[in-house]
Amino acid sequence: MTTPEYAAAPSPQEPKKKPWVRRHKFVTGVAGLAIVGGTIAAASGGEPAEAESKASSSAAKSSESDAKKDDPLSVSSNKTNKPKNDIDLGSVTTDSLGSAQVDVTITNNSSKTSDYWVEVEFLDANGKRIDTGVASENAVAAGQEVDTQAVGIEQVPDGTITAKVLTVDRFATAGS
Incomplete structure (x- = not known):
């Protein structure tokens, strides 16, 4: 007489860990905003478009541009x-x-x-x-x-x- 063979019971799976990005939403959001802000600033040369249209002379444009180079970037x-x-x-x-x-x-x-x-x-x-x-x-x-x-x-x-x-x-x- 042979002994019946039974399939091994499946082992319980551990719950999947959420991806890092989903567990650290605030840090991800701040980093994302910093990247977007830096990209926008780099694409625009760090100066808002309306600032150039309001400058009435090349001297005013030059001094305004020099001042903005020293201004910190911001997404605000x-x-x-x-x-x-x-x-x-x-x-x-x-x-x-x-x-x-x-x-x-x-x-x-x-x-x-x-x-x-x-x-x-x-x-x-x-x-x-x-x-x-x-x-x-x-x-x-x-x-x-x-x-x-x-x-x-x-x-x-x-x-x-x-x-x-x-x-x-x-x-x-x-x-x-």
């Missing part, structure tokens, strides 16, 4: 209360590992609680970029001032190092 369309006006940088120092860091003061001058994303570049004495850093703060109430830091990851050379704001993005906090 708020022209009367620009996010760049909410940011103040302190002096650049280096941490124990030799990375550049700068104190960032964010003052929410908008009328709503907002989230901020600030990208800073660190420059050597010749104005050459040697590193970048990011500071972010969430749920900064209207009128509130918060202090944070932007820290680079590269070991920077000795000497004079300055910081400049590259991008500032301010978004109304969800639910505010």
